[in-house]
Amino acid sequence: MVEVTITVNGTSYTRKIHPLMRLLDFLRDELKLKGTKEGCGEGECGACTVIMDGRTINSCLVLAASCDGKEIITIEGVGGAELHPIQRAFLEVGAVQCGYCIPGMVLSTKALLDKNLDATEEEIKEAISGNLCRCTGYQKIVEGVKLAQTKMKESRGEACECGRS
Amino acid sequence: MSYRVIGKEVKRVDAVNKVTGKAKFTDDFFERDMLIGKVLRSPYAHAKIKNINVDKAKALEGVVEVLTYKDLPNIKYATAGHPYSLDPKHRDVADRTILTDKARHVGDSIAIVIAKDELIAEKALKLIEVDYEVLPFVLDPEKAMEPGAPIIHDDRPNNVISSVGQEFGNVDEDFKNADYVFTGEYETSVVQHCHLENHTAYAYMENDRIVIVSSTQIPHIARRIVAEALGLPWGKVRVIKPYIGGGFGNKQEVIVEPMVAAMTLAVNGRPVRYTMTREESFIATRTRHAMKFYMKTAVTKDHKLQAIHIKAISNNGAYASHGHSIIMSAISKFRPLYNFKSFKAEPKTVYTNLPSAGAMRGYGVPQIFFALESHLDDIAKKLNIDPIEFRMNNVIQAGHVDPISKLTVRTFGIPECIKKGKELIKWDEKQELYKNQTGEKRRGLGMACFSYFSGTYPVCLEVAGCRIAMNQDGSVQLMLGATEIGQGADTVFTQMAAEAIGIPVDMVHIISTQDTDVAPFDTGAYASRQTYITGAAVKQAAIEVKKQVLEIASRKTGLKVENLDIVDGKIIEVGLNRLICDISEIALEAFYDRIDSKPITSDTSVNVRTNAIAYGVSFAEVEVDMLTGQIEVLHLINVHDSGTIINPILAEGQVHGGVSMSLGAALSERLMFDERTGAPLNNNLLDYKLQTIMDTPNIEAHFVELPDPTGAFGQKSLGENPTISPAPAVRNAVLDATGVAFNKIPMNPQSVFEKFKEEGLL
Numbered sequence: 044m045v046e047v048t049i050t051v052n053g054t055s056y057t058r059k060i061h062p063l064m065r066l067l068d069f070l071r072d073e074l075k076l077k078g079t080k081e082g083c084g085e086g087e088c089g090a091c092t093v094i095m096d097g098r099t100i101n102s103c104l105v106l107a108a109s110c111d112g113k114e115i116i117t118i119e120g121v122g123g124a125e126l127h128p129i130q131r132a133f134l135e136v137g138a139v140q141c142g143y144c145i146p147g148m149v150l151s152t153k154a155l156l157d158k159n160l161d162a163t164e165e166e167i168k169e170a171i172s173g174n175l176c177r178c179t180g181y182q183k184i185v186e187g188v189k190l191a192q193t194k195m196k197e198s199r200g201e202a203c204e205c206g207r208s
Numbered sequence: 209m210s211y212r213v214i215g216k217e218v219k220r221v222d223a224v225n226k227v228t229g230k231a232k233f234t235d236d237f238f239e240r241d242m243l244i245g246k247v248l249r250s251p252y253a254h255a256k257i258k259n260i261n262v263d264k265a266k267a268l269e270g271v272v273e274v275l276t277y278k279d280l281p282n283i284k285y286a287t288a289g290h291p292y293s294l295d296p297k298h299r300d301v302a303d304r305t306i307l308t309d310k311a312r313h314v315g316d317s318i319a320i321v322i323a324k325d326e327l328i329a330e331k332a333l334k335l336i337e338v339d340y341e342v343l344p345f346v347l348d349p350e351k352a353m354e355p356g357a358p359i360i361h362d363d364r365p366n367n368v369i370s371s372v373g374q375e376f377g378n379v380d381e382d383f384k385n386a387d388y389v390f391t392g393e394y395e396t397s398v399v400q401h402c403h404l405e406n407h408t409a410y411a412y413m414e415n416d417r418i419v420i421v422s423s424t425q426i427p428h429i430a431r432r433i434v435a436e437a438l439g440l441p442w443g444k445v446r447v448i449k450p451y452i453g454g455g456f457g458n459k460q461e462v463i464v465e466p467m468v469a470a471m472t473l474a475v476n477g478r479p480v481r482y483t484m485t486r487e488e489s490f491i492a493t494r495t496r497h498a499m500k501f502y503m504k505t506a507v508t509k510d511h512k513l514q515a516i517h518i519k520a521i522s523n524n525g526a527y528a529s530h531g532h533s534i535i536m537s538a539i540s541k542f543r544p545l546y547n548f549k550s551f552k553a554e555p556k557t558v559y560t561n562l563p564s565a566g567a568m569r570g571y572g573v574p575q576i577f578f579a580l581e582s583h584l585d586d587i588a589k590k591l592n593i594d595p596i597e598f599r600m601n602n603v604i605q606a607g608h609v610d611p612i613s614k615l616t617v618r619t620f621g622i623p624e625c626i627k628k629g630k631e632l633i634k635w636d637e638k639q640e641l642y643k644n645q646t647g648e649k650r651r652g653l654g655m656a657c658f659s660y661f662s663g664t665y666p667v668c669l670e671v672a673g674c675r676i677a678m679n680q681d682g683s684v685q686l687m688l689g690a691t692e693i694g695q696g697a698d699t700v701f702t703q704m705a706a707e708a709i710g711i712p713v714d715m716v717h718i719i720s721t722q723d724t725d726v727a728p729f730d731t732g733a734y735a736s737r738q739t740y741i742t743g744a745a746v747k748q749a750a751i752e753v754k755k756q757v758l759e760i761a762s763r764k765t766g767l768k769v770e771n772l773d774i775v776d777g778k779i780i781e782v783g784l785n786r787l788i789c790d791i792s793e794i795a796l797e798a799f800y801d802r803i804d805s806k807p808i809t810s811d812t813s814v815n816v817r818t819n820a821i822a823y824g825v826s827f828a829e830v831e832v833d834m835l836t837g838q839i840e841v842l843h844l845i846n847v848h849d850s851g852t853i854i855n856p857i858l859a860e861g862q863v864h865g866g867v868s869m870s871l872g873a874a875l876s877e878r879l880m881f882d883e884r885t886g887a888p889l890n891n892n893l894l895d896y897k898l899q900t901i902m903d904t905p906n907i908e909a910h911f912v913e914l915p916d917p918t919g920a921f922g923q924k925s926l927g928e929n930p931t932i933s934p935a936p937a938v939r940n941a942v943l944d945a946t947g948v949a950f951n952k953i954p955m956n957p958q959s960v961f962e963k964f965k966e967e968g969l970l
Contacts, residue, residue: 078229
């Protein structure tokens with residue numbers, strides 16, 4: 044067993060874990076954060092995407108023991124009492140069908156837009172190219188990311204007006 | 209007909225739950241004391257188990273139980289999620305046991321380990337000693353039918369599951385008198401559903417009953433099949449279906465449920481979960497049948513189709529699953545589209561040593577339309593006529609009655625679909641532009657039509673149940689046995705109930721989970737049946753609720769029921785349009801009236817004895833790289849006649865996803881097997897070329913809305929339909945661009961390159 048301290052969605056967790064435990068299982072089984080999904084277990088489908096220190100990773104490929112001191116954001120850490128603009132945008136354009144890929148899609152989108160709110164369509168596509176979806180043909184997901192850009196720009200504008208940056 | 213809620217862009221009722229990660233799928237529940245099950249799978253395509261020793265596996269610390277075929281009841285059952293047939297002759301082929309003593313494909317189920325955790329279970333699998341007698345195997349269905357081929361199931365010595373066909377008119381005579389006769393061979397490959405959530409289920413016992421929580425499209429059918437597989441009374445099994453991460457037909461099969469039931473029985477009712485890996489899912493669930501068609505068609509001088517003779521071979525793999533019903537669906541559903549004087553289909557569904565093929569979105573129909581629509585373009589090219597005019601010259605009309613099924617076509621939107629698609633893709637303009645190309649990159653246009661059914665009638669009598677219970681505030685619970693599998697069923701049912709009762713959608717609380725102990729009976733999500741069939745039940749139950757509300761309002765006001773209505777949750781007097789009261793007042797009275805208290809509920813079940821034929825067209829524009837064989841789809845337009853569209857956003861979503869699946873089959877997807885061993889070569893999401901966002905073109909979805917008089921709200925099917933025509937449209941566009949007729953899909957760069965070489969283009 045090894046001891047790790049991982050910050051997940053702003054809360055620090057210290058746990059003694061099996062050295063072979065994947066980050067995916069740490070999130071789902073240790074912390075009971077079941078929003079992160081497993082679709083292949085080998086980094087091909089992107090359903091288990093989470094954000095680690097600002098970058099997306101496949102949590103099925105990362106050992107939790109290697110995440111000591113890292114900051115992770117999962118779907119449970121996106122939005123709060125109100126939906127995040129990305130979530131609202133996905134909902135409004137109808138980007139959701141079975142919903143299994145959606146947590147990963149939302150996090151890939153967030154990682155992109157947090158860095159580059161003006162991402163072009165090509166950049167959007169590249170950012171979600173590691174997230175497979177069998178339901179939507181991706182059309183409304185791309186539409187959703189674009190609407191999220193607009194929404195996030197609007198809310199950034201509002202934030203600036205009231206002097207918060 | 210004007211509607212308040214039907215046809216509106218109502219947001220998905222489950223969207224908030226899903227975008228926040230709160231929606232609970234099968235693996236998101238946890239039971240105390242849960243064990244993990246794993247399955248040992250055959251490394252051989254065909255092998256008898258001479259001996260199997262599990263002692264070492266059992267001795268491993270943390271292993272609770274190990275099971276082989278010897279430990280389970282020797283009962284053969286069928287996994288197809290079909291309604292039960294009272295007639296034993298019409299039941300699915302019962303050809304498998306939960307664990308086998310003879311492997312019939314690489315990946316067949318040999319043994320089960322139940323352990324404390326996954327790592328121990330994995331380790332234990334490696335400790336099971338199996339002594340196999342390796343047998344000759346066969347992967348090609350035509351070879352499987354040859355004398356002397358390996359016999360896969362003893363009761364089918366020629367490996368043919370069935371060769372029942374259909375015909376009408378006199379094909380022989382029409383070919384004899386034909387002006388032209390055309391022939392062609394067309395072939396599709398093994399592809400897979402690739403729902404993002406693998407098959408998964410867990411089971412435990414409650415008193416003497418087995419409770420199974422499963423990612424299934426068909427909870428009521430799953431319950432029956434689990435009971436059959438274990439020889440239990442059907443009522444001893446309870447199936448609960450939470451949200452599911454896609455199915456596309458692969459979860460219309462009862463695959464993991466009998467296994468987890470057997471597991472919990474073996475460990476005294478402790479909860480046991482079995483979740484397949486992606487690799488397992490590719491080879492141990494189901495695939496789409498690879499089919500080969502030999503088409504022969506008679507055409508008159510004035511380009512009228514006369515006779516069609518189809519010989520088809522369907523590669524079913526190791527177990528029958530849905531078996532022959534898939535090719536029967538193909539040869540039935542393609543018929544109400546073109547006028548043929550005579551028709552004969554001779555299909556054969558054949559066992560081979562591949563993983564079993566089963567239901568997949570479109571149920572045989574994408575395969576036959578790839579053949580037919582490719583064939584029609586080949587004929588048009590030979591006759592030097594416009595492929596669209598050729599089709600329009602031969603389509604049926606509304607009022608057409610199929611000579612065999614006797615189904616009547618009541619609305620026929622193909623002419624409108626073609627007109628719209630042709631305009632949108634600028635067919636005439638671009639046809640002119642793309643003439644006589646010689647460059648390295650050549651563009652072309654293609655199109656293809658399709659027909660599809662709404663449900664299974666007349667093969668099955670359709671039945672659907674619905675229960676609605678009104679709350680004290682006038683809102684209602686909507687309970688169904690029909691399942692939400694991502695397609696948006698819960699949302700359209702919510703809209704239907706809101707529309708028919710006269711309340712806003714947010715006053716309808718749909719119960720998304722089906723629990724066979726409480727959900728009304730409905731056979732589930734398949735055959736694009738739910739909007740059409742279950743929709744009829746929802747409407748009937750809602751009308752009954754409305755009647756009860758208005759009867760109380762009538763009692764209260766002295767007005768006749770027919771002078772009252774419910775609009776947006778308010779009781780009004782019709783004509784004057786005068787507000788009487790809020791629906792909550794009536795609901796409260798229903799619950800608590802001191803003389804007549806009787807909560808408002810309806811519990812209904814309907815039979816549907818009609819089938820609304822849905823139609824559609826795909827238009828494709830492609831660019832072919834003549835040097836590399838890369839085909840790029842520049843534009844793909846689908847125009848559908850699905851009757852009234854209940855929810856345009858959801859309908860577009862269905863089209864986008866279906867088209868994407870068809871483009872994958874056309875261009876990149878193929879599950880491959882080593883011809884020397886029968887082992888899969890690409891059973892993972894890296895090597896199996898599923899479409900990513902980078903591969904997906906701009907897909908446009910359009911609808912021509914001709915309300916069908918048999919649909920409760922004018923609706924026809926849509927779910928599977930978009931998966932049918934894009935592949936042949938792309939194939940025909942490649943023919944237009946290059947002059948090369950590809951008669952086998954996928955047209956991946958390698959196969960295109962090889963074909964160009966064969967044709968002397970390279």
